[in-house]
Amino acid sequence: xxxxxxxxxxxxxxxxxxxxxxxxxxxxxxxxxxxxxxxxxxxxxxxxxxxxxxxxxxxxxxxxxxxxxxxxxxxxxxxxxxxxxxxxxxxxxxxxxxxxxxxxxxxxxxx
Amino acid sequence: xxxxxxxxxxxxxxxxxxxxxxxxxxxxxxxxxxxxxxxxxxxxxxxxxxxxxxxxxxxxxxxxxxxxxxxxxxxxxxxxxxxxxxxxxxxxxxxxxxxxxxxxxxxxxxxxx
Numbered sequence: 001x002x003x004x005x006x007x008x009x010x011x012x013x014x015x016x017x018x019x020x021x022x023x024x025x026x027x028x029x030x031x032x033x034x035x036x037x038x039x040x041x042x043x044x045x046x047x048x049x050x051x052x053x054x055x056x057x058x059x060x061x062x063x064x065x066x067x068x069x070x071x072x073x074x075x076x077x078x079x080x081x082x083x084x085x086x087x088x089x090x091x092x093x094x095x096x097x098x099x100x101x102x103x104x105x106x107x108x109x110x111x
Numbered sequence: 112x113x114x115x116x117x118x119x120x121x122x123x124x125x126x127x128x129x130x131x132x133x134x135x136x137x138x139x140x141x142x143x144x145x146x147x148x149x150x151x152x153x154x155x156x157x158x159x160x161x162x163x164x165x166x167x168x169x170x171x172x173x174x175x176x177x178x179x180x181x182x183x184x185x186x187x188x189x190x191x192x193x194x195x196x197x198x199x200x201x202x203x204x205x206x207x208x209x210x211x212x213x214x215x216x217x218x219x220x221x222x223x224x
Binding site: 002029030032034040041042043044047087089091096097098099100101102103104 | 115144146152153154155156159166167169201203208209210211212213214215216217218
């Protein structure tokens with residue numbers, strides 16, 4: 001079951017904050033976040049394994065609410081380099097060990 | 112450490128033909144996953160191989176197949192190509208499975224005419 005990401009697209013000015021949400025109808029074991037810049041391959045950002053876990057990567061952090069089967073990615077004081085499409089990938093509890101990716105959120109940072 | 116490589120980078124085929132794509136994972140990585148990326152569908156999981164065995168398969172027709180060799184290199188084959196198969200095909204390698212950090216290759220852009 002493909003997770004649902006929201007919003008589908010967001011445009012920010014440099015320095016503003018953004019939140020990208022990922023929601024699944026299935027119980028999740030883990031949530032993964034990747035960023036893909038235009039014309040490039042997706043690049044790993046982080047994995048969240050436990051309910052409530054929060055991880056950080058520079059000014060990019062994420063949380064995982066296991067009860068709600070949701071994860072949120074937080075981009076603080078966004079930089080031009082943060083532009084790209086963000087994908088969440090979910091691994092379902094009791095399911096096959098594979099990732100199902102959401103459709104992506106396109107983030108555009110303007111100067 | 113060399114990254115994931117995919118060949119060829121671009122392919123143009125006609126309907127009904129078949130195609131083989133190749134992926135060389137990062138040295139030491141035993142898991143290779145394949146994804147189809149299209150503007151409308153995002154990243155769709157095709158299958159995953161580990162130590163020459165297919166462990167998982169996505170919801171794609173049997174025209175899509177793959178294999179992995181003893182050196183962990185993987186190939187993906189699509190037979191009887193359809194227009195809808197036009198996409199970017201990405202492979203990703205990881206140490207033990209897609210639930211670990213995956214490293215993606217640059218992809219093969221397949222166009223079916």
